[in-house]
Amino acid sequence: MTQRLKTPLKEDDISSLKAGDEIILSGIIYGARDAAHKRIIESINSNQKLPFELKGSVIFYVGPSPVPPGRKSGAVGPTTSARMDSLTEPLLKKGLMGIIGKGDRNNHLRKLMQKYKCIYFIAPGGISAFLASKIKDIKEIAYNDLGPEAVFEIEVKDFPLFVAYDIQGNNIFELALRRE
Amino acid sequence: MKIIKITKIKNQIKKLIKTASFNLPEDITDSIRQACSAEKNNTAKKILELILKNSEIAAKKKIPLCQDCGNVYIDIKIGENICIEKFSFLQDMADEAVAEAYKENYLRKSIVSDPLFDRINTKDNTPAYLSIVPADTLDGLEINVFLKGGGSENCSFLYMLTPSDSADAIISKVLDAVRQNVTKSCPPVIIGIGIGATSSKVTELARKAAFRNLKIRNADDKYKILENSILEKINNTGIGPAGLGGMTTALAVNIEYMPCHMATLPVAVSFACHSLRRASSKILLP
Ligand code: SF4
Numbered sequence: 001m002t003q004r005l006k007t008p009l010k011e012d013d014i015s016s017l018k019a020g021d022e023i024i025l026s027g028i029i030y031g032a033r034d035a036a037h038k039r040i041i042e043s044i045n046s047n048q049k050l051p052f053e054l055k056g057s058v059i060f061y062v063g064p065s066p067v068p069p070g071r072k073s074g075a076v077g078p079t080t081s082a083r084m085d086s087l088t089e090p091l092l093k094k095g096l097m098g099i100i101g102k103g104d105r106n107n108h109l110r111k112l113m114q115k116y117k118c119i120y121f122i123a124p125g126g127i128s129a130f131l132a133s134k135i136k137d138i139k140e141i142a143y144n145d146l147g148p149e150a151v152f153e154i155e156v157k158d159f160p161l162f163v164a165y166d167i168q169g170n171n172i173f174e175l176a177l178r179r180e
Numbered sequence: 181m182k183i184i185k186i187t188k189i190k191n192q193i194k195k196l197i198k199t200a201s202f203n204l205p206e207d208i209t210d211s212i213r214q215a216c217s218a219e220k221n222n223t224a225k226k227i228l229e230l231i232l233k234n235s236e237i238a239a240k241k242k243i244p245l246c247q248d249c250g251n252v253y254i255d256i257k258i259g260e261n262i263c264i265e266k267f268s269f270l271q272d273m274a275d276e277a278v279a280e281a282y283k284e285n286y287l288r289k290s291i292v293s294d295p296l297f298d299r300i301n302t303k304d305n306t307p308a309y310l311s312i313v314p315a316d317t318l319d320g321l322e323i324n325v326f327l328k329g330g331g332s333e334n335c336s337f338l339y340m341l342t343p344s345d346s347a348d349a350i351i352s353k354v355l356d357a358v359r360q361n362v363t364k365s366c367p368p369v370i371i372g373i374g375i376g377a378t379s380s381k382v383t384e385l386a387r388k389a390a391f392r393n394l395k396i397r398n399a400d401d402k403y404k405i406l407e408n409s410i411l412e413k414i415n416n417t418g419i420g421p422a423g424l425g426g427m428t429t430a431l432a433v434n435i436e437y438m439p440c441h442m443a444t445l446p447v448a449v450s451f452a453c454h455s456l457r458r459a460s461s462k463i464l465l466p
Contacts, residue, residue: 020424035299065247065288074286075238075247080331080364102331103364103423124422125331125366126455127230128247129238147301148247148288162223162424173363176425177418 008056009097014119019170023121023161029100031062031138031152033079037087039143040151044090051142051151055095058121061102063148064138065128073135075128076154078102081120085109092116100161104173113165120165122172134159182465184321186266186273192461193254193277193308196325198285200457201244204235207394208431208456215368215428224426228368231421231454242285246455249287250327252278252308253387259318262465271310279304290330311384320464326391327457332365332450338383341445347406350375350447351413357449358414358430363423366453370394371414371433374448376440386448389434391458398435407433 005013007027017023030052032040043050061081065074081101088099089112096118102125113120123131134156142151164172209232216228238245254274264270282289282305291306292299315322337357341349354373362369372390374382398404411433420426431454440446 065244066286068286075244077247124227126246127234129243130234132243173423
């Protein structure tokens, strides 16, 4: 099934999503990967202000390429989610409701995502020039010293995704194997 | 002795990085097109179509094929009686070429200076990984540039098998590696396998195998059969493009091999994603 979603997400938006659904996402999402996660967690632990509101947000694991002159965005695409497996729980506790990445993750994290009601979306990797055409605006909003690992605010329109883990605990990677 | 100016090499490297970043090689697009028409799974078909569409947009709009613009490997083959002017500065020149190409083409700089403690971005994607190979049949110089992303790089393996192990042991190691990791390296992938040599050399062989032109098959039938049989088994897993199911998990399995010590059987596996970035050119001085 194909469904349209808008950020920020609400619980109603995601409770009926099923692993394997195609999603067309619009709104603001936040780009953050390895190094930015470490900083966000440091801020959570020391009660400092976060670069963006986590509740209802969608994080995109991405390190974009620079925006060439005259374009709205450089190349964007998902990086490997499993690297963030041990860096995700503190963000889930703050109400993170969606994650966009690529590839399967560990069982422990899968259960945590179900527990905290967070959807795992995947975008196909390596179609980054195409995905760039779905971006209206992208700006660096925190940790500029990290270069491509900074935090980005990204406005997407009709961003194509698949639901990888739904909140009932279904996993698209297992389903895909069973269907074959 | 024929002399090649080092600046000429630098300019070639810059051009090749640009070509590789925006243009998917023809053997890859041909292979994806073929896979796409053979796929029965609709999602898989759709993803393969998107990969082709992506390559058109990248070439036309000069947006990188993938946001991970990679590590830069530069292999230079040097022919007979060729002398590179200021040869001792070749690494510096290669690094300059990389820094300039990544800046001028708005490519992502992904390299961090200290691997363990500081991990500070070098902001120019250097250093380049340079290797120089003598080539006695070449009237000049051949430059090969390969850009390899970190996601697929993380799925590399080295196995020190024992001489009593057979091809089946290699097949089962590769299949395990694929099952465990392939969804992290953006399938469809190209699997490069190095067999033989030494623990350090074999990983280099695997990398070369991963970047080998898909139209070149192994000249030795035994290895060619092994390549085909591993490819078939990988595609029978049903993992498919992006891990969403289908028969196109890998586009090719390429093996490169060398003699090895009688006590060893080194095997290395290198994953290359469908966004395979390579470009090559020759400076001929006949
Ligand atoms: S594995 Fe390849 S296609 Fe996927 S993100 Fe890395 S470089 Fe890009």
